[in-house]
Amino acid sequence: MMDQDACRPTPGAPCPSGENNGRREFLGAAVAAVATALTGCGKLSKEEFLQHNFRELSKEEVLTVIERLEKEYKEKFGKDVKVANTPALPGVMFGYALDLSRCIGCRRCVHACVKENNQSRDPEIQWIRVLEMEKEEGVDLQHAEQYYNPAEVPREGHFYMPVQCQQCKKPPCVKVCPVGATWKEKDGIVVVDYNWCIGCRYCMAACPYGARHFNWGEPNLPSKDVNTDTHYLGNRPRAKGVVEKCTFCVQRTRKGLYTACVEVCPTGSRKFGNLLDKESEIRYVLENKRVFKFKEDLNTQPNFFYFYGV
Amino acid sequence: MTRLLRLSILPGLAACLLALAGSAVSAEEHKKHAAAAVEAPKDLVQVPKPPFSEGIFPCSQCHDPKAMAPNTTRRVLKDMHTDISLHHGPDSRWCLDCHDAYNRDNLHLANGRLVSFNTSYQLCGQCHGDKLRDWRVGVHGKRTGSWNGAKQYLLCVHCHNPHSPHFKSLKPMPPPARPEAIQIKNGGAK
Numbered sequence: 001m002m003d004q005d006a007c008r009p010t011p012g013a014p015c016p017s018g019e020n021n022g023r024r025e026f027l028g029a030a031v032a033a034v035a036t037a038l039t040g041c042g043k044l045s046k047e048e049f050l051q052h053n054f055r056e057l058s059k060e061e062v063l064t065v066i067e068r069l070e071k072e073y074k075e076k077f078g079k080d081v082k083v084a085n086t087p088a089l090p091g092v093m094f095g096y097a098l099d100l101s102r103c104i105g106c107r108r109c110v111h112a113c114v115k116e117n118n119q120s121r122d123p124e125i126q127w128i129r130v131l132e133m134e135k136e137e138g139v140d141l142q143h144a145e146q147y148y149n150p151a152e153v154p155r156e157g158h159f160y161m162p163v164q165c166q167q168c169k170k171p172p173c174v175k176v177c178p179v180g181a182t183w184k185e186k187d188g189i190v191v192v193d194y195n196w197c198i199g200c201r202y203c204m205a206a207c208p209y210g211a212r213h214f215n216w217g218e219p220n221l222p223s224k225d226v227n228t229d230t231h232y233l234g235n236r237p238r239a240k241g242v243v244e245k246c247t248f249c250v251q252r253t254r255k256g257l258y259t260a261c262v263e264v265c266p267t268g269s270r271k272f273g274n275l276l277d278k279e280s281e282i283r284y285v286l287e288n289k290r291v292f293k294f295k296e297d298l299n300t301q302p303n304f305f306y307f308y309g310v
Numbered sequence: 311m312t313r314l315l316r317l318s319i320l321p322g323l324a325a326c327l328l329a330l331a332g333s334a335v336s337a338e339e340h341k342k343h344a345a346a347a348v349e350a351p352k353d354l355v356q357v358p359k360p361p362f363s364e365g366i367f368p369c370s371q372c373h374d375p376k377a378m379a380p381n382t383t384r385r386v387l388k389d390m391h392t393d394i395s396l397h398h399g400p401d402s403r404w405c406l407d408c409h410d411a412y413n414r415d416n417l418h419l420a421n422g423r424l425v426s427f428n429t430s431y432q433l434c435g436q437c438h439g440d441k442l443r444d445w446r447v448g449v450h451g452k453r454t455g456s457w458n459g460a461k462q463y464l465l466c467v468h469c470h471n472p473h474s475p476h477f478k479s480l481k482p483m484p485p486p487a488r489p490e491a492i493q494i495k496n497g498g499a500k
Contacts, residue, residue, distance in 0.1 A: 106481075123492045124486070148485065151481065256457060263454050274458065281449055288449075
């Protein structure tokens with residue numbers, strides 16, 4: 001199966017006949033064998049094994065990669081999954097602000113995020129973690145509970161603080177990645193090339209927000225739940241052994257849409273926009289409200305802010 | 311964005327000024343103006359219809375001034391609208407402080423100026439001016455749609471029942487699985 005296209009320079013083009021053919025086939029088979037031996041699993045195709053870091057790919061190579069991915073997803077899920085490659089919009093730096101005086105901890109955002117971003121369902125990987133904190137203690141992680149489950153929220157004497165990737169300006173996770181599989185895009189989104197990630201989880205250790213998550217097993221994503229509108233650097237289905245994280249719904253926001261968590265929040269606590277646009281909601285929040293950054297002392301310089309809207 | 315919203319409010323204000331200027335302007339005409347105020351910015355900012363109870367609007371289908379003379383005495387309602395319990399400063403206000411006795415399909419401000427149900431935020435903003443200011447710039451309340459383009463916003467009453475405005479508690483969605491509940495089976499987590 002993996003060698004079907006081996007002799008074709010471009011998919012769909014006829015196989016060039018000639019003396020090179022045998023050599024190519026041999027090389028292809030050899031590489032596939034090495035790939036199988038090195039990775040310890042026969043699932044990795046030769047093309048996938050030989051694929052370079054996303055940032056080093058030419059435009060044509062990116063298109064080839066996307067074509068391969070779409071074909072693989074079609075085989076796996078029986079659905080046409082569209083993998084976009086939309087670049088960062090010029091003049092845009094994404095920022096996020098969350099109103100701690102409004103959030104009631106209903107976790108609608110957590111589950112809307114899972115639905116939008118094709119996370120594994122069982123066990124469920126969640127990119128947003130909502131912390132229940134005590135009003136008397138303030139923002140104090142020693143008094144934070146993430147497994148709260150009362151009949152109704154908000155609970156008396158408590159407030160809620162959702163934590164997700166803070167899209168730091170100085171991301172420690174990017175700094176520690178030994179292979180350069182994660183980086184900060186021009187619009188401020190920290191992304192992962194799931195095909196380049198080696199699963200060492202250094203980034204998870206480095207992230208002070210617990211925002212990165214690891215696929216310990218083969219992600220359990222039923223076909224019916226697949227969101228077919230995906231982005232290469234965002235919510236395309238992942239494989240076992242790679243790290244994933246919130247990407248500010250890159251597949252949505254680069255099209256001008258709000259993130260899934262903003263769309264679903266029943267209290268309107270979540271504000272999203274362009275930090276470089278003076279007219280944006282996010283700038284109004286930063287200029288007029290009491291704002292803080294989570295774990296500011298670590299100098300990660302988040303583009304994610306918490307504020308008190310009251 | 312702020313500019314757009316202000317623009318959208320202008321026709322509404324104009325309509326109200328007209329209503330003030332001449333008492334001869336009939337309720338019918340006023341309604342037309344109010345409708346125009348809501349429709350004008352449709353492609354820029356959209357607002358869903360106010361969340362009326364089923365079949366209750368227009369109020370004038372029962373409150374016909376010819377058939378039923380308005381009783382403006384403050385009292386506890388016993389025959390109709392008994393489902394409404396006022397938890398919005400009940401000591402200092404009652405129905406006709408916001409609803410207009412003579413133009414039932416409208417509300418009125420403290421100065422008597424009529425406002426349509428579609429622009430009820432003007433009424434709320436009389437007391438909650440800080441919230442109105444934040445709402446106009448998109449900081450208070452929910453906005454959906456496009457961060458760099460057309461947005462949909464909600465009226466105050468979509469989230470806050472005007473008769474009992476405290477935001478209602480919700481059942482939280484399920485918490486994350488605890489690590490001890492996740493087991494590895496055959497190379498895959500279960």
